[in-house]
Amino acid sequence: MATLRIGNAQGFWGDAADAPLRLASQAPDLNWLTLDYLAEVSLSILAKQRERDPARGYARDFIDVIESLAPLWRSDRRLRIVSNAGGLNPQACARAAIEALRKAGCENLRIGIVSGDDVLPALLDAHRTDAATSAFAHLENGRRLGAVADRLVTANAYLGAAPVAEAIRRGADIVITGRVADPSLTVGPCLAHFGWAADDYPRIAGATIAGHLIECGAQVTGGISTDWLTIPDPAHIGFPIVEVLDDGACIVTKPPGTGGHVNERTVKEQLLYEIGDPARYLSPDATVSFLTLRVVDKGSDRVRVYGASGTAPPTTYKVSATVRGGFRASGTLLVFGRDAIAKARRCGEIVLSRLKEARCEPARAEVECLGSGAAVPGVLGEARLDAIETVLRISVADPRREVVERFTREMAPLITAGPQGITGYADGRPAVREVFEYWPTLIERERVRPSVEILEV
Amino acid sequence: MPTLRLSELAYARSGDKGASANVGVIAKTPAAYDFLRGELSVERVRAFFEPLGVGNVVRFELPNLGALNFVLTEILEGGGSVNLRIDAQGKSLGQAILEMSIDVPATLLNEGTRHE
Numbered sequence: 242m243a244t245l246r247i248g249n250a251q252g253f254w255g256d257a258a259d260a261p262l263r264l265a266s267q268a269p270d271l272n273w274l275t276l277d278y279l280a281e282v283s284l285s286i287l288a289k290q291r292e293r294d295p296a297r298g299y300a301r302d303f304i305d306v307i308e309s310l311a312p313l314w315r316s317d318r319r320l321r322i323v324s325n326a327g328g329l330n331p332q333a334c335a336r337a338a339i340e341a342l343r344k345a346g347c348e349n350l351r352i353g354i355v356s357g358d359d360v361l362p363a364l365l366d367a368h369r370t371d372a373a374t375s376a377f378a379h380l381e382n383g384r385r386l387g388a389v390a391d392r393l394v395t396a397n398a399y400l401g402a403a404p405v406a407e408a409i410r411r412g413a414d415i416v417i418t419g420r421v422a423d424p425s426l427t428v429g430p431c432l433a434h435f436g437w438a439a440d441d442y443p444r445i446a447g448a449t450i451a452g453h454l455i456e457c458g459a460q461v462t463g464g465i466s467t468d469w470l471t472i473p474d475p476a477h478i479g480f481p482i483v484e485v486l487d488d489g490a491c492i493v494t495k496p497p498g499t500g501g502h503v504n505e506r507t508v509k510e511q512l513l514y515e516i517g518d519p520a521r522y523l524s525p526d527a528t529v530s531f532l533t534l535r536v537v538d539k540g541s542d543r544v545r546v547y548g549a550s551g552t553a554p555p556t557t558y559k560v561s562a563t564v565r566g567g568f569r570a571s572g573t574l575l576v577f578g579r580d581a582i583a584k585a586r587r588c589g590e591i592v593l594s595r596l597k598e599a600r601c602e603p604a605r606a607e608v609e610c611l612g613s614g615a616a617v618p619g620v621l622g623e624a625r626l627d628a629i630e631t632v633l634r635i636s637v638a639d640p641r642r643e644v645v646e647r648f649t650r651e652m653a654p655l656i657t658a659g660p661q662g663i664t665g666y667a668d669g670r671p672a673v674r675e676v677f678e679y680w681p682t683l684i685e686r687e688r689v690r691p692s693v694e695i696l697e698v
Numbered sequence: 699m700p701t702l703r704l705s706e707l708a709y710a711r712s713g714d715k716g717a718s719a720n721v722g723v724i725a726k727t728p729a730a731y732d733f734l735r736g737e738l739s740v741e742r743v744r745a746f747f748e749p750l751g752v753g754n755v756v757r758f759e760l761p762n763l764g765a766l767n768f769v770l771t772e773i774l775e776g777g778g779s780v781n782l783r784i785d786a787q788g789k790s791l792g793q794a795i796l797e798m799s800i801d802v803p804a805t806l807l808n809e810g811t812r813h814e
Contacts, residue, residue: 381718510722513765516722532762606782677779679780
């Protein structure tokens with residue numbers, strides 16, 4: 242097979258639940274489906290679930306996806322899956338998947354489990370040995386681990402494609418991983434299929450680009466594009482497929498008959514999504530340069546992307562750690578009428594001053610008047626302050642839960658004591674949520690031992 | 699000199715990277731790229747996003763894509779899970795920069811805004 246067809250049908254945890262089955266049905270020649278469930282702090286949520294039940298700690302939605310795909314496997318369709326749905330507990334995720342598959346009458350499938358990404362013990366050890374350690378400092382602001390060590394919840398290295406490829410070589414039809422770099426979910430099948438050497442960086446760079454392009458699902462098929470309003474049939478937007486070639490080049494496309502579009506613009510926009518230095522895009526599989534890339538629109542929702550250059554990856558893995566960071570809540574009310582913005586601002590002041598008087602002043606607070614350019618306050622000038630209505634949004638955060646609780650009771654009184662035209666309290670009190678801070682850091686590669694296990698359904 | 703909105707010359711995409719955000723600006727034509735390379739300086743972009751409390755602005759050029767990538771450090775203070783603002787992830791920054799007013803030479807009016 243000269244071309245490997247890899248799709249993505251889950252760009253994040255919460256993406257369209259029926260997308261995997263839809264994409265698999267719309268693209269009968271698809272070889273691999275990648276499903277991404279883990280954002281930066283997702284693992285902290287999974288840690289809370291695992292605390293309550295040791296058999297949890299993975300993305301349960303993935304098991305529903307497996308059930309939805311079971312009829313395909315029963316009909317002998319060779320569709321294979323790579324997903325980081327394993328979260329903090331890939332073993333438990335694999336067991337649940339096996340149970341679901343057996344119940345659905347699927348046989349002769351192999352589940353690969355990739356783990357070894359959990360490096361929390363290394364961080365805790367480093368701090369125990371030396372409370373002032375400079376190891377595992379915050380990658381962006383240089384803060385030392387000691388500042389947060391007693392609040393650490395999770396720490397996981399972004400593994401690369403090698404253990405994914407190993408699971409595939411050992412026959413896995415479904416590869417369930419913990420934390421793996423998003424593009425590596427795509428690179429793994431390419432390594433296994435094409436037999437590229439682990440240091441064939443130009444090819445790996447190409448596959449990394451392919452993975453980067455599809456890892457956010459519909460974002461490359463017209464989702465969040467600048468010209469979104471003009472995309473065809475957005476209600477049925479297609480999920481992306483990359484057709485990867487042996488030289489690492491790819492065609493980005495989507496199934497025929499689906500909504501959205503894939504063109505030079507959508508591909509260029511997604512290439513630039515969440516990147517830093519385009520000459521040094523760091524993945525665990527290669528250091529990739531975007532500066533030699535070529536993007537050629539072939540028409541009919543097919544865009545060829547080629548020419549990536551690659552060199553050796555860093556000698557460290559990136560680690561995403563999470564840290565307990567207190568509590569937060571946000572509440573909204575609609576203020577309608579003349580001087581809506583001024584009235585809403587005053588409502589915000591009232592709530593914050595009442596909290597202060599109750600000795601519940603939150604560590605952080607934000608008052609926003611949505612509809613006045615509040616997403617980028619001040620950037621677009623004062624021109625939007627004459628709105629006839631605004632959504633007043635008040636948010637607070639504090640290490641003490643009771644302070645945030647108190648805030649949630651201070652919104653409702655405005656319904657009767659606030660300005661004429663204040664409304665929109667149907668949702669009741671705002672919910673108090675726990676905050677998890679993101680702590681990016683690095684770990685030497687040789688300190689991390691990825692492991693691969695194969696189970697039979 | 700005629701004044702245009704940046705959206706007539708370029709399209710954009712933004713997102714978060716920890717407490718930083720990036721804004722990619724992709725010119726609609728090679729002529730627009732050449733012009734914007736001079737016009738969208740680090741200083742200009744920093745001044746534009748100043749009200750949001752941006753730290754450093756680092757600019758990267760991608761001539762092969764006709765694009766500029768701006769990394770805005772510390773603009774999402776605390777990062778996505780901590781920042782209390784409605785747009786904690788910088789998703790709106792691309793749309794915001796496209797609102798920028800730009801004085802353009804008349805010659806660019808046809809060459810810069812035509813779609814590819």
